[in-house]
Structure formats: C-alpha cells, structure tokens
Amino acid sequence: MLELRKDIFADERDDNLKEIGKGTQRQDMLGHVTGTSTYFDDHKLQGMLHLKVLRSPHAHARLRRIDTMEAERSPGVRRIIRGADVPVNLNTLLSLINFGKDDEPSLAVDKVRYKGEPIVAIVADSPREAFEALAKVRVDYEPLPAVFDVEEALKSGAPVVNETYPKNTFVYHDVYDHQKLRFGDVERGFAEADHVLEQRYQMSPIEHAPTETNGSIAAPDTNGRYVVYTSTQALFFSLDTCAKILDVPSNTFHFIGGTVGGGFGGKVDTLTEPLAILGAMLTGRPVRYQLGREEEMQFGSPRGAERIYIKDGVMRDGRIVARKIRAYFDSGAYTRLSSYAVVKCVAHLPGPYTIPNVHGDVYCVFTNRTPATAMRGFGVTAMDFALECQMDKLAHLVGIDPMEFRILNAYRDGDMKAHRREAKNTALIECVQVAAEKAKWPLREEIKRMSSRKDGGGSRAAISPTPLEPVPQRAAVSQQRTTYDRAPAAAVQPPPPTPAPPPPRPPASSPSHGATRFSSVFGTRRR
Amino acid sequence: MARHRGRGIASINYPIGMNLGGDPSQALVHSNPSGKFTVSLSSIDLGQGMKSVTRQICAETLGVPVEDVYVDTADSDTGPHCMGSFASRGTHRVGNAVMAAAKEARGVMMEAAAEELEVNAADLETDGRGNIHVKGAPHRSISTKDVAIAAQFKQGKTISGRGIFLVPLSEVNPETGEMSPATCYAHACLVAEVEVDDETGEVAMVRMDSAYELGRALNPRLVEQQLVGGAWMGVSHALFETPEPYYPDPAHGPRDFVEYLMPGPGDICPHDIAVLERPAADGPFGAKGPGEMCANPVLPAVANAIFNAVGVRMDELPITPEKVLRAIKAQGGARPQARR
Numbered sequence: 001m002l003e004l005r006k007d008i009f010a011d012e013r014d015d016n017l018k019e020i021g022k023g024t025q026r027q028d029m030l031g032h033v034t035g036t037s038t039y040f041d042d043h044k045l046q047g048m049l050h051l052k053v054l055r056s057p058h059a060h061a062r063l064r065r066i067d068t069m070e071a072e073r074s075p076g077v078r079r080i081i082r083g084a085d086v087p088v089n090l091n092t093l094l095s096l097i098n099f100g101k102d103d104e105p106s107l108a109v110d111k112v113r114y115k116g117e118p119i120v121a122i123v124a125d126s127p128r129e130a131f132e133a134l135a136k137v138r139v140d141y142e143p144l145p146a147v148f149d150v151e152e153a154l155k156s157g158a159p160v161v162n163e164t165y166p167k168n169t170f171v172y173h174d175v176y177d178h179q180k181l182r183f184g185d186v187e188r189g190f191a192e193a194d195h196v197l198e199q200r201y202q203m204s205p206i207e208h209a210p211t212e213t214n215g216s217i218a219a220p221d222t223n224g225r226y227v228v229y230t231s232t233q234a235l236f237f238s239l240d241t242c243a244k245i246l247d248v249p250s251n252t253f254h255f256i257g258g259t260v261g262g263g264f265g266g267k268v269d270t271l272t273e274p275l276a277i278l279g280a281m282l283t284g285r286p287v288r289y290q291l292g293r294e295e296e297m298q299f300g301s302p303r304g305a306e307r308i309y310i311k312d313g314v315m316r317d318g319r320i321v322a323r324k325i326r327a328y329f330d331s332g333a334y335t336r337l338s339s340y341a342v343v344k345c346v347a348h349l350p351g352p353y354t355i356p357n358v359h360g361d362v363y364c365v366f367t368n369r370t371p372a373t374a375m376r377g378f379g380v381t382a383m384d385f386a387l388e389c390q391m392d393k394l395a396h397l398v399g400i401d402p403m404e405f406r407i408l409n410a411y412r413d414g415d416m417k418a419h420r421r422e423a424k425n426t427a428l429i430e431c432v433q434v435a436a437e438k439a440k441w442p443l444r445e446e447i448k449r450m451s452s453r454k455d456g457g458g459s460r461a462a463i464s465p466t467p468l469e470p471v472p473q474r475a476a477v478s479q480q481r482t483t484y485d486r487a488p489a490a491a492v493q494p495p496p497p498t499p500a501p502p503p504p505r506p507p508a509s510s511p512s513h514g515a516t517r518f519s520s521v522f523g524t525r526r527r
Numbered sequence: 528m529a530r531h532r533g534r535g536i537a538s539i540n541y542p543i544g545m546n547l548g549g550d551p552s553q554a555l556v557h558s559n560p561s562g563k564f565t566v567s568l569s570s571i572d573l574g575q576g577m578k579s580v581t582r583q584i585c586a587e588t589l590g591v592p593v594e595d596v597y598v599d600t601a602d603s604d605t606g607p608h609c610m611g612s613f614a615s616r617g618t619h620r621v622g623n624a625v626m627a628a629a630k631e632a633r634g635v636m637m638e639a640a641a642e643e644l645e646v647n648a649a650d651l652e653t654d655g656r657g658n659i660h661v662k663g664a665p666h667r668s669i670s671t672k673d674v675a676i677a678a679q680f681k682q683g684k685t686i687s688g689r690g691i692f693l694v695p696l697s698e699v700n701p702e703t704g705e706m707s708p709a710t711c712y713a714h715a716c717l718v719a720e721v722e723v724d725d726e727t728g729e730v731a732m733v734r735m736d737s738a739y740e741l742g743r744a745l746n747p748r749l750v751e752q753q754l755v756g757g758a759w760m761g762v763s764h765a766l767f768e769t770p771e772p773y774y775p776d777p778a779h780g781p782r783d784f785v786e787y788l789m790p791g792p793g794d795i796c797p798h799d800i801a802v803l804e805r806p807a808a809d810g811p812f813g814a815k816g817p818g819e820m821c822a823n824p825v826l827p828a829v830a831n832a833i834f835n836a837v838g839v840r841m842d843e844l845p846i847t848p849e850k851v852l853r854a855i856k857a858q859g860g861a862r863p864q865a866r867r
Contacts, residue, residue: 002800012813020583021744022746024582098548149775150775202844205769239603257601261574265613294782297782305775340546347542351540352712360704384824388824392830425807427805441536
C-alpha cells in the first residue's frame with residue numbers, strides 16, 4: 001500500500017499540475033499484457049544463423065593451441081571466429097569516457113582469466129549445430145594458479161590475473177591502487193571517542209537474473225549498414241563499443257531496442273552485439289547470439305562481491321566522531337565498470353550522516369572470476385548494508401534507540417559532506433520519522449520535532465584540518481587517464497550536423513582508419 | 528526450539544545520475560499535422576516505466592493531454608544520444624531533456640496559435656485538454672489540432688523542439704576524493720519485521736514499513752510498482768541470492784532457477800509505504816529517481832531485525848539458513864533482544 005505524504009515539504013511544491021502526479025496507465029501496458037510488445041528476439045529473420053561461444057573450463061590457463069579443423073567440417077558450420085578475426089579485440093567499456101585501459105578481449109588469445117571466458121565463436125545454421133561444432137574444438141590448456149580472494153590477490157607473489165594491471169588492482173590517477181577520501185583527522189577522532197568499533201562485512205556476488213537473457217540479432221542492411229536488434233539498456237553505449245571493437249564508423253550501425261525483459265544493470269556490458277555483428281559481416285547473413293540461462297547465471301557478469309572494513313569512533317551521547325573505511329570491490333578478471341563503482345562508493349561515504357572525520361580507501365581488485373558489472377544500487381548497496389549494520393551496532397553499544405541514533409547523526413541542509421560539497425535538499429530525518437510512525441515505533445517528542453531544514457550548517461559546515469599523505473611521484477602519463485582527457489581543442493573535429501551518407505563497407509583486410517575515431521558519447525578524439 | 532520475532536531498521540540516501548565522465552541525454556519532440564506529438568529518444572525502457580514518465584513530462588510541459596503524446600524509443604537512427612538507462616538517471620536526465628524539448632515545441636505551438644487567433648502569444652494559455660485560448664477569455668480558443676494544421680500547411684512552421692540535459696564531468700581529487708558526484712539525492716528509511724526459526728535458521732519476512740523521499744512522484748502507480756518490486760529484490764538479496772554460495776570459493780554455482788534461490792509467492796509479506804516529495808532544484812518537476820535505491824535499505828534492516836530476534840549479527844550476505852543456524856549455535860542458542 002502506498003500513501004503520498006503531501007503534508008511534508010508542501011511549501012516546496014506546486015501540486016496544481018495536470019498530468020504530473022497522476023497514476024496514468026503506462027504507455028506500453030496493452031502490449032505487455034497481451035504479449036505483443038516486441039523484444040529483440042521477436043525478430044526472426046530469413047536465413048538467420050546462430051552464434052555460440054566456446055568457454056574456458058579453467059579459471060586461469062595459458063592457451064597453448066586452439067585446433068578448429070574438425071569443428072570446421074562439422075555439419076551446418078558457416079564460420080569460425082577467433083580472436084585474430086576481431087578488428088580491435090582488446091577493449092574496456094569505459095574507454096568511451098577515457099577511463100581505464102583496454103584490458104578485455106572479445107575472444108581470448110593467449111590466456112583465459114576466468115572460468116567461462118569466450119575463446120572461439122561458431123556461427124552455424126542452428127544452435128544445435130553450433131554446439132556440436134564447439135564440442136569438436138580442441139584447446140590445449142596450461143592451467144595456471146588462480147586467485148579468488150581480494151585480499152590474497154593484493155599480496156606480493158599472488159598470481160597476476162590481468163597483465164594490463166600487474167598488481168591486480170585498477171590504477172587511479174596513474175599512481176594509486178585505490179581511490180582515497182580524506183576529510184578531517186580520523187585518528188584524532190578515534191583518540192577522542194568514548195568507544196571505537198571495528199567490523200568486517202562481506203557481500204557475495206549477485207546475479208541480475210533477468211527474465212530475458214542478454215542477446216542480440218545483427219543483420220546486413222542495405223548500403224553497407226547493419227541493423228542490430230538488441231536487449232541493451234544503453235543503446236549508444238553499446239553502439240559505440242561495437243564501432244570501436246569492429247573498427248568502423250558508428251553510423252555503420254542502426255541499433256534498435258528499447259523494450260527489455262529486465263536489465264538491473266546486467267545489460268550495459270555489450271556482451272553479445274560485437275560478435276553477432278562480426279558474424280553477420282563475415283557470413284553476410286543475419287546472426288543471432290543469445291546467452292543461455294546457465295551462461296547468464298555463471299558467465300554473464302554479476303553484481304560484484306565487496307569486502308568492507310569499518311572502524312567508527314562514537315561518543316556516549318551518540319555522536320559519531322570518526323569513520324574509517326577500507327573496501328575491496330571484486331572486479332573479477334576484467335575492469336568493465338567496477339572502477340567507476342569505486343569512485344561512486346567513495347562519494348557515498350560515510351553514508352547520509354554528518355561525521356567530522358572520515359577516511360576512505362576503496363580498491364578495485366582483479367581475481368580469476370567472471371567479471372563483475374553494474375547492478376541496481378551499483379557501488380552503494382553493499383556499502384549501505386555494512387554502514388547500516390554498523391549503525392545498529394553503534395546504537396546498541398551506546399544504548400540509544402536505533403531510530404533516534406540515525407536522526408541524531410543525520411545530515412541536514414547546509415552541512416558539509418565528506419566529498420566537500422554542501423548538503424542540500426536533504427530528507428533523511430523526515431524519512432526516519434515517517435517510517436517510525438508507520439511502524440508504530442515510539443520516538444521522543446524532541447526527536448519528532450527535528451528537521452532536515454533546521455540546525456544544519458554552522459560548525460557542521462566546517463572542514464576540519466586534514467592531514468594528507470605525501471604525494472608520490474607520478475609516472476609518465478599513460479595512454480589513458482583516470483579522468484577522461486579530452487583532445488586539445490584544435491584537434492577536435494565537430495561531429496557532422498547531419499548524418500553523413502554511409503561509407504562503402506571496408507574490405508575485411510583494410511587497415512585501421514587512423515588515429516582518431518568518432519564516439520557519439522564524446523565526439524572525435526585522439527587515441 | 529522456537530520462532531522469534533524481531534524488528535530492524537535502516538536509513539539511506541542515493542545519488543541520482545552518473546558521477547563520472549559527464550552525463551548527457553537528448554530528446555526531440557515534434558507534432559504531426561493532427562496535433563499529436565512524438566517524443567524521439569534512444570533511451571531504454573527496462574520495464575521501469577521510462578516511456579510513461581517522459582510522456583507525462585512532455586504532456587505537462589506542452590499543455591496537452593497525455594493521450595496526444597507518444598514516446599518512441601529506442602532507435603539509433605531517429606533517437607538522439609542518451610548515455611543509457613542506469614545510475615538512476617532515466618527520470619532525472621532524460622526527463623529534463625524531454626522537458627527542454629517540449630518547452631521549445633510549445634513556444635512554436637503558441638506562436639502558431641497566436642497567429643491564427645491574431646493575438647500576442649504571451650496572452651495565450653493551454654487548458655491541458657487540447658485547446659489553446661486567450662487568458663481570461665476561454666471562448667477565443669483554437670484546438671492544438673487546428674494549430675498544427677495551420678503551422679504545417681499555412682504558416683510553414685515546424686512545431687518541434689530539441690532538448691539536452693548535461694551534468695558536466697566532475698574531476699575527482701586523487702588525495703582527498705573531493706568531487707561533485709551528483710546533483711541530488713533520494714532518501715529512504717525502512718523497518719523490517721522478521722521471524723527466525725532457531726531450529727532451522729530460516730528467516731521469514733513478517734512485514735515492512737517504509738518511507739521513501741524521491742523528489743516528486745511523477746506517476747504514483749509507477750512509483751509504487753518500483754518500490755514494492757525493489758524492496759522485494761532487497762529481501763531476495765538479503766536472504767537468498769548469489770551465484771557463488773561459498774564465496775570466495777567459486778564452487779557450487781547455480782545454473783538455473785531451480786538452483787538459484789529467490790523468494791517465491793509464499794514468502795511475500797505486507798509492505799506499507801509512505802512517499803515523501805521534496806523537489807530537487809534541477810529535477811523535472813522536482814523528480815529524482817526511485818528505481819535503484821529502493822532495494823538498499825532492506826538488506827541491513829533484515830540483518831538488524833535478525834539480531835533483534837535471536838541476538839546474532841549477520842555480517843555476510845546472503846543470510847542463508849545455514850549461516851543463521853551456525854551463528855545461533857556458536858552463540859549457544861537464540862538470545863532475543865528487547866522487543867521493539
């Protein structure tokens with residue numbers, strides 16, 4: 001049951017609107033309830049072929065030899081695709097915003113870094129024939145020691161998961177193996193605190209489990225273009241990723257999607273589109289590539305695991321005076337989006353509370369498991385679990401009601417947040433008060449009268465003196481940077497005002513088109 | 528052996544939009560000669576109702592009935608650029624882009640109407656039912672359909688608009704983490720009541736009470752759908768789900784819905800929700816985004832409720848019966864805390 005509390009913050013709203021605030025039936029309801037909404041897989045195209053991939057049975061192994069001779073002769077096989085056939089095999093998703101280094105192949109060439117990593121793709125007349133041919137591919141593996149624990153992976157002598165990041169961590173600002181947050185002096189805070197509590201929290205990976213698994217259908221279109229029906233939850237993100245991997249201008253592709261059978265973050269990775277399109281390029285036929293349920297569960301990327309250590313200093317009266325956090329995001333074998341989640345997590349610390357001394361170190365760690373990716377609450381869900389379990393323990397420790405404890409520490413308008421921006425438009429106190437009312441949880445009158453709009457700012461807007469560690473010498477700026485570097489203004493060519501006529505399809509063996517590429521995310525820039 | 532009840536709470540906030548790399552979305556709005564409007568997007572509707580809220584935003588801004596607007600998405604040939612549907616950015620970023628496009632289209636529509644009515648456009652208003660009339664003189668009126676016909680066939684005007692909303696890149700300070708990660712935040716507090724069986728370690732949900740603050744409930748029924756479903760996902764995350772049940776040991780991974788555990792219809796509990804609306808200064812009609820954050824308070828609230836019920840702290844997710852039972856045994860039995 002849902003109740004709209006129009007009485008709260010009423011003075012900040014105009015409620016005399018005609019369409020906003022109405023429970024209008026959704027535009028796509030009729031299609032959904034009658035089963036006529038069109039999903040990507042409803043496009044059954046004439047002559048459509050099916051693509052399946054061979055996946056590694058090892059978590060970490062060198063690929064000594066891949067023999068596809070017998071598979072090539074298998075009935076129904078149209079084309080076998082290997083890493084060498086992918087124009088730009090190595091990619092990282094956030095290269096679209098110049099964040100991180102290319103670290104993940106579409107098809108493994110020298111090494112596999114997680115169980116389930118794709119090695120060879122086979123395009124055949126039917127899914128069954130593709131699977132039968134896959135069974136005939138012979139791969140000579142040399143198993144390597146694997147690492148699965150984030151803290152083990154950071155120890156010296158741990159197996160190197162991903163050679164792009166030889167220390168098994170993403171590199172921030174070209175120099176750090178983690179993203180820092182420094183606000184005030186936590187050590188002084190701990191020294192002043194009546195109680196100090198340090199705890200460890202662990203979240204396991206979680207699968208998105210969408211009803212519709214990841215997939216796409218790519219087909220040659222007229223004038224050298226390709227139409228792609230896709231389940232992506234980020235149309236241009238996927239389109240630009242494919243343009244990079246397949247080394248063609250972005251207007252080679254006509255992506256169509258928009259109705260998706262559940263995403264939750266698991267359909268940003270562009271898992272199927274590049275190979276489906278490459279299959280269509282190499283065969284001249286429509287190609288469908290959709291993950292099966294087991295592939296989606298085990299080898300489609302999950303929400304990554306996180307290990308979190310929290311150390312808090314709290315006063316007898318309930319004020320939290322220091323919070324120190326060390327967290328490890330398990331990115332799996334490749335970066336995908338975990339590097340981004342770390343920064344988002346750092347910005348989220350120390351939760352929606354005003355704490356004068358906050359210290360955070362958050363790591364993006366590589367292990368030999370399925371690469372993690374975005375999921376609902378990305379970078380925040382596990383941290384909120386840890387923070388709120390910790391809040392409950394602190395309240396228990398000082399003997400204060402857990403609702404009151406949160407209201408006492410809640411951030412208010414005008415307070416300074418740990419990422420050094422003023423808190424505005426806050427409403428945590430009101431949420432706690434209303435939830436208490438709903439749950440018939442008694443609060444003292446004084447607590448009920450508190451407000452997000454009162455008593456913030458002032459000394460709560462101050463930034464305490466913050467000791468910083470010495471800044472290490474930066475290595476020469478690497479090829480890509482941790483905040484995206486735009487090309488110098490003179491080198492930027494504005495995108496054409498109208499779509500240019502599609503260029504003739506480049507022959508398969510044509511060289512790369514040069515040092516710049518067009519990204520509809522950030523325009524043309526130098527690589 | 529007994530079943531013990533307990534209550535736990537959690538309160539959270541959540542950033543709206545991407546915090547890294549700049550965060551743009553675009554929209555195009557145009558009218559056909561019958562006065563029906565199309566919103567062209569490349570954004571994705573994941574089932575959350577993005578098409579529907581952008582449709583309402585467009586109708587409200589244009590001043591036409593919602594039935595006169597259709598949202599077309601997602602096609603890379605016709606829809607302008609959007610980063611994608613993630614990071615709770617759909618309603619806020621795409622909504623703002625649609626609002627900007629609809630404002631521009633409305634400007635042309637009012638000019639065209641003014642020409643037909645031979646008045647100043649500033650003296651006109653829409654009635655939200657498909658008519659434009661002179662303020663204070665409803666009889667001096669023209670339908671949006673007639674305006675569209677006149678614009679197309681007589682005046683040679685295109686009733687259309689372009690919109691973009693961009694939150695620029697925020698640099699992150701390497702030493703302090705100083706940054707501008709988001710422009711607004713949604714808030715929530717949730718109370719979970721559970722029943723823990725100290726013989727089997729099973730945790731059953733009894734009820735949930737919650738308050739969510741999300742700027743503006745653009746469509747309260749879609750908000751309800753998000754909050755009910757999202758909280759339910761939170762329960763599932765708290766008590767059931769993982770593809771690696773013995774993490775970091777990767778063994779025993781589930782392969783299908785028989786092995787990957789999630790709550791079933793029999794596990795559903797009542798959930799009483801209050802929605803608060805404190806409009807965000809830069810939200811479309813003040814809206815933030817309810818989508819992602821609604822699951823987050825459930826996980827710790829459930830863990831805290833288990834502590835209240837049997838006195839064990841569950842610091843590792845998911846909180847399976849095996850983990851609960853081991854913890855109770857290690858403690859030497861259930862220790863119910865003060866009822867609250």
